[in-house]
Amino acid sequence: xxxxxxxxxxxxxxxxxxxxxxxxxxxxxxxxxxxxxxxxxxxxxxxxxxxxxxxxxxxxxxxxxxxxxxxxxxxxxxxxxxxxxxxxxxxxxxxxxxxxxxxxxxxxxxxxxxxxxxxxxxxxxxxxxxxxxxxxxxxxxxxxxxxxxxxxxxxxxxxxxxxxxxxxxxxxxxxxxxxxxxxxxxxxxxxxxxxxxxxxxxxxxxxxxxxxxxxxxxxxxxxxxxxxxxxxxxxxxxxxxxxxxxxxxxxxxxxxxxxxxxxxxxxxxxxxxxxxxxxxxxxxxxxxxxxxxxxxxxxxxxxxxxxxxxxxxxxxxxxxxxxxxxxxxxxxxxxxxxxxxxxxxxxxxxxxxxxxxxxxxxxxxxxxxxxxxxxxxxxxxxxxxxxxxxxxxxxxxxxxxxxxxxxxxxxxxxxxxxxxxxxxxxxxxxxxxxxxxxxxxxxxxxxxxxxxxxxxxxxxxxxxxxxxxxxxxxxxxxxx
Amino acid sequence: xxxxxxxxxxxxxxxxxxxxxxxxxxxxxxxxxxxxxxxxxxxxxxxxxxxxxxxxxxxxxxxxxxxxxxxxxxxxxxxxxxxxxxxxxxxxxxxxxxxxxxxxxxxxxxxxxxxxxxxxxxxxxxxxxxxxxxxxxxxxxxxxxxxxxxxxxxxxxxxxxxxxxxxxxxxxxxxxxxxxxxxxxxxxxxxxxxxxxxxxxxxxxxxxxxxxxxxxxxxxxxxxxxxxxxxxxxxxxxxxxxxxxxxxxxxxxxxxxxxxxxxxxxxxxxxxxxxxxxxxxxxxxxxxxxxxxxxxxxxxxxxxxxxxxxx
Numbered sequence: 165x166x167x168x169x170x171x172x173x174x175x176x177x178x179x180x181x182x183x184x185x186x187x188x189x190x191x192x193x194x195x196x197x198x199x200x201x202x203x204x205x206x207x208x209x210x211x212x213x214x215x216x217x218x219x220x221x222x223x224x225x226x227x228x229x230x231x232x233x234x235x236x237x238x239x240x241x242x243x244x245x246x247x248x249x250x251x252x253x254x255x256x257x258x259x260x261x262x263x264x265x266x267x268x269x270x271x272x273x274x275x276x277x278x279x280x281x282x283x284x285x286x287x288x289x290x291x292x293x294x295x296x297x298x299x300x301x302x303x304x305x306x307x308x309x310x311x312x313x314x315x316x317x318x319x320x321x322x323x324x325x326x327x328x329x330x331x332x333x334x335x336x337x338x339x340x341x342x343x344x345x346x347x348x349x350x351x352x353x354x355x356x357x358x359x360x361x362x363x364x365x366x367x368x369x370x371x372x373x374x375x376x377x378x379x380x381x382x383x384x385x386x387x388x389x390x391x392x393x394x395x396x397x398x399x400x401x402x403x404x405x406x407x408x409x410x411x412x413x414x415x416x417x418x419x420x421x422x423x424x425x426x427x428x429x430x431x432x433x434x435x436x437x438x439x440x441x442x443x444x445x446x447x448x449x450x451x452x453x454x455x456x457x458x459x460x461x462x463x464x465x466x467x468x469x470x471x472x473x474x475x476x477x478x479x480x481x482x483x484x485x486x487x488x489x490x491x492x493x494x495x496x497x498x499x500x501x502x503x504x505x506x507x508x509x510x511x512x513x514x515x516x517x518x519x520x521x522x523x524x525x526x527x528x529x530x531x532x533x534x535x536x537x538x539x540x541x542x543x544x545x546x547x548x549x550x551x552x553x554x555x556x557x558x559x560x561x562x563x564x565x566x567x568x569x570x571x572x573x574x575x576x577x578x579x580x581x582x583x584x585x586x587x588x589x590x591x592x593x594x595x596x597x598x599x600x601x602x603x604x605x606x607x608x609x610x611x612x613x614x615x616x617x618x619x620x621x622x623x624x625x626x627x628x629x630x631x632x633x634x635x636x637x638x639x640x641x642x643x644x
Numbered sequence: 645x646x647x648x649x650x651x652x653x654x655x656x657x658x659x660x661x662x663x664x665x666x667x668x669x670x671x672x673x674x675x676x677x678x679x680x681x682x683x684x685x686x687x688x689x690x691x692x693x694x695x696x697x698x699x700x701x702x703x704x705x706x707x708x709x710x711x712x713x714x715x716x717x718x719x720x721x722x723x724x725x726x727x728x729x730x731x732x733x734x735x736x737x738x739x740x741x742x743x744x745x746x747x748x749x750x751x752x753x754x755x756x757x758x759x760x761x762x763x764x765x766x767x768x769x770x771x772x773x774x775x776x777x778x779x780x781x782x783x784x785x786x787x788x789x790x791x792x793x794x795x796x797x798x799x800x801x802x803x804x805x806x807x808x809x810x811x812x813x814x815x816x817x818x819x820x821x822x823x824x825x826x827x828x829x830x831x832x833x834x835x836x837x838x839x840x841x842x843x844x845x846x847x848x849x850x851x852x853x854x855x856x857x858x859x860x861x862x863x864x865x866x867x868x869x870x871x872x873x874x875x876x877x878x879x880x881x882x883x884x885x886x887x888x889x890x891x892x893x894x895x896x897x898x899x900x901x902x903x904x905x906x907x908x909x910x911x912x913x914x915x916x917x918x919x920x921x922x923x924x925x926x927x928x929x930x931x932x933x934x935x936x937x938x939x940x941x942x943x944x945x946x947x948x949x950x951x952x953x954x955x
Contacts, residue, residue, distance in 0.1 A: 223737075223752040397737050406740035416741045421646050432647045434798070434951045435896050 168205060168591050170197075180325045180582040181594055182246060192247040192643060195361050199354070205590050208243075211353040212587060215243050218352060224345050226400045239342060240636030242586040243353055246597060246618040247361075247641045253614055256327060259511030260317050260603050261610045266501040267332060267488050268605060271311040273504075274487060275301045285503050286496050290518075293571050294493065295541050296335075296486020298449065300456055304473050307380045308607045311482040314373070314444075316340070316617075319511070319599045321582035328512045328579065330598065332494065334485040336446050339617040339637075340369060340602045341404035344411075346639040347615070363641040364614035369602065370411035372613070373444075376606030377412075380478040381441035388441035391415045391431065393422075395447050395463045405446055419447070424467030429477045442478045443468075449483050491540040491574050492518050519566050519573040528575040532559050535575045537566070550627060552578060581627055584638065586620060596621045598629050599640065614642035645742065645798045645896070647953035652739040653799055654947065656751070657806030659732035663725055664783040665814040665845075666693060670715060670725075671776040672844040676837070677708050686711045688821055693723045712767050716775075717758070725779070726758045743803075744793040750786050757782055798896055804889040805947070812882035813940050818842060819869045820933040826862070827926050836860035842869075846877040866929060867922040879936065883913040886943075893951075901950035908946050912939040 173184065183193045200208070219225065219238040226237055248256075273280050274291060281288040291297055316337030318330040347366055351358050374390070381388030394405035396418045409416035415431065423430045423437060430437035450457045452464035471477045487493060495516040498509045517524040519537075528535055532551045539547035549562045566573045583594035601616035618638040619629035629635040669689065677684040686708070690701040693715050704710040716725040733755045740748055757763065758779065766775040794800040822842050839860050843849040848868060855872075856864045872878045887909055894902055921932045948954040 220756065221753055222749060397734065402737070406737070409741040410745070414741075415646060416649075417646060418648065421648050432953050434645050434647055434650045434893075436898050 169201060169203070169208070170592055173585065173592050173594065176583075176594070178323055179580050179594070179596075180321050180323050182582055182584040182597065192249045196245065196247060196357065199357055199360075208587060209590065211243055215241055215349050215353050218349050219345075222345075224341075224403060226403060239631055240622060241346060241349065242588075242595075242620055242622070242636055242638045243350075244585050244587050244592065245350060245639040245641045246584050246599070247643065248599075250643050252327075253642045255510065256319065256599075256601060257612050257614075259327070259329075259509075260315075260601060260612055262501060262505065262507060262510050263317065263329065263332065263497065264312055264315055264603050264605060264610055266504050267315075267334065267497065268310060268312050269504045270500050271482070271485060271488050272309050275484060276303060280500070280503060283503070285499050286493070290492060290496075290520075290571075291487060294487050294490045296449070296484070296490060298484035298487075300469065301482070301484035305475070306482045307475070307478050310605050310607070311485055312488070313376060313480040313482075313605050315481075315603045315605065316600045317603065319601070320514075320579055323580050323582075325582070326512065328514050329497070330514060330579075331491070332489045332497070333600075334489040335481060336448060337600070337602070338401040338404055338446070339600055339619075341407045342637050343602065343613075343615055343617045343640065344369065344407070346617075346637060350639040358641075361641065362644045364644045366613045366615040369604075369613045370408060372604050372606075372611050373408070374412040374414070376604055377414075377442050377444055377478075377480060379607045380480070385441060389415075389431075389438065390442040390444065391417045391440050393417055393419070393443050393445040393447055393464075395419075395451070399446075401446065408444075414444075419451075419461075419463045419465055422465035422468065424465055424471050427467070427471045427474045427476050429465065429468060429471050440477065442480065444480045449486065452479075452483065486541070491516070491538055492520070492571070495574070514576045514579055517575045518570075519575060520570040524575070525566065525570060529563060532563075534578060536578055537562055537573055537575050540572050540574060550578065553627075578627075581621075581629075584618070584620065586622065586638075588622070593624070595624070596627055596629065597638070614644075615640045645802075647951065649739045649742050650798070650802050651948070651952035651954065652735040653742060653802040654806035654952075655735045656732050656739065656743070657803040658810040659728045659735065660751075660783065660786055661807050661810035661814065663728045663732065664780065665811070665818075666715075666725055666728070667776060667780050667783065668847070669818065669845045670712065671773070671780070672841045674708060674712065674772055674776070675844075676841050679837075688825060689715070692817075692821065694721055695723065696721070709768055709772070712772055716767060717764060729754050729758050739799075742799045744789075744795075746789050746793040747786070750782075750789045754782050754786065798893065801889045801892050805886060808882040808886040808889070809940060809944060811877060812879050812886070813937060815846060815869055815877050815879050815882065816933050816937050816940070818845065819866065820930060820937075823862075823926050823930050823933070827930070839865045848872075848875050848877055851875055862926070863922045870916065870921065880913070880916050883909070883916060887913055897951075904950055905943075905946055908939075908943050912936070912943060915939065 183190060189197050216238065219241060224238065226239065270280065280286050281291065312334045314337060316333040316339060318333065319327050320330045321327055343366055377390045378388055392405055392409045392414055394402060394416055396402070406416055417431055421431050423432060429440050431440055445452065447463045451461040453466060453469040454461045454464065455466045456469040472479050472483070494513070495518060498513050501507055501509045517528055519525045519528060535551045537549040549558060581596040581598060584597045585592040586595045597618050597620045599616055599618050601612055603610055603612045618640045620636050620638055621627060621629045621634065622636045623634045626634065673686065673689055685705050687705055690705070690711065694701060704714065714721055718724045719726060721727065733751045736743060736748055736751045763775045763778065766772060790803055794803065822838055825838065840849065842865065843852050846869065852868055855868065868875055868878065870879050873881055875881055890905060890909055916936060919932065921929050
């Protein structure tokens, strides 16, 4: 047994650890730990190096453009998988399905009759003041009434091991290619371990997505043309766009490849124009159509909105979804679930205080160091303040910003994210993790591939898992 | 296929062909610099592949490691080998869903290879030939990977069109440079040496020996580099392959665009085929090569217009 590997794995009782239960190894990890505990430090380091080399040689990188030429970076990967038991997964799966169902009905409602406002469940002011609420989507019918075809729901675990939803990403969630690639790397660095642990497969994801995309156009043609619209090679998620397009065998297009004529969208090919039926877009709403949204955008195509409105092209995800994953609207999701589905929420929400409400603002200002303050329409770990790690000046600056525009801020109590073992400097060390499973909502229902992206805050003590802030990822095993 | 993607694929092949041609040319030049250290100058190569002002090229003219570093590794030199590989890879990135994963990985590896410190050290302080051989070999790996993994569809055809178009331009250019050099300073005694190096660079030396029984004459070299149907770097061979790959696009083309391109390619091919410039004087040979060159550029522009949607 390699004494070093597990030595001094500091288990903090205030944090839920995915692998350790006080001093015992949890059942999900027993097999895995048994397989690696005899490996020498050299063997483990070798695996760590191999993983890095594989990412580099397969071009699983994102490019940071500075001083003219791109610098290849790999999204940091930790070789120790995050393991989820079958019953835990069942709970997550049913919770996400319930939540997504409610959010989808909410979008349909908000952009049509707005019963939820009329019945006083959600204040209308909150909806209309949301920058991502699109007036242009009012009374637009979308195919099969589905808005949230692809969703990435961020989950975290508190000190008791309870799962909470932290964010619903309903616009253009990314990371799914890393879920697939991380698995591809794991079976090379840990041969045989996947089948021996009965880990469920994730590779169906592209097939499921393609099936859903094709079905959206089925009413019109039996051979629909589906494309993936990417902002182009300079986008940090470009690797994901190419790998999804390749795995689904669909055309990867950019804004400059599209033309709209008489409310029909075409791509420019070597054989002239070709009509397209479904666009899986990875371009944000505001860049999609310069005639309707931002006029300086070249990432979309002029007239695409009117083609969509006429039903000549299906766009995935629907436009205007931002109103449902707004961080202030988030606070109302449990209400939505009760209102639309008449069910109790399976997954909990993190308690959220809208700072627009004066009593909450007063309460939060009194205990800023126990709170996380977030801007309602920012993501990627930007525009946020973690109370217990901030300086007095930072806190004061936030207070001023909040007073100036309270609608744009929410506060949440600091949740002690769970930790999982990471291989760092020759031994296992706990680091904080979250989990983003990917849900696909198609005409036949919701599918969630068993797994997802586990993001990890690689800096010691950090709670921020975003890749832009020193985060990495892990392979995520769901046991069968 | 998307016009933009077709364009990118064509440029993957052009940049790779350029890389290969350039590496071979530099390799033979480097060898010749070791043969006749006394008066060897990189002047003509630098003029072709560097955008440094004349004054600066004169400073490094006679210093092989500096020249090689500038032409191969310098990212500030637009025409450097490493920039060609970088651009080929950038184009591959934009067309990833139309080339095979193997081809993409091969280009990606090439990109990392030329940034490898070992290669840099060999070029700067060690034996540049080892670096050349490693790099050229990786280029060969690319050709093989394309050949054995790519489906014989549009993508493959555009790769070949890019490859042969670029190769025809390279061969015509290299021949022209040698003729110009000879014109500028006639040195009958070293004549053969320079032709030998040209043939090495085009991997046509062995074929030449077999065909012409070792007699080095301008006429024969011009004949092989322009007309030899069995020599994969001859201008005529490239044009014939270009025609062949273009004809395969017929099904995937707009009839008007096809007709325009067919006319241009056919005209240039016949211009080369039905000429016998090997017997003409060096001056008219040079003029002929200039004509062919501009016709080849015209073909590239026409592809842009009729197939790649760049009007």
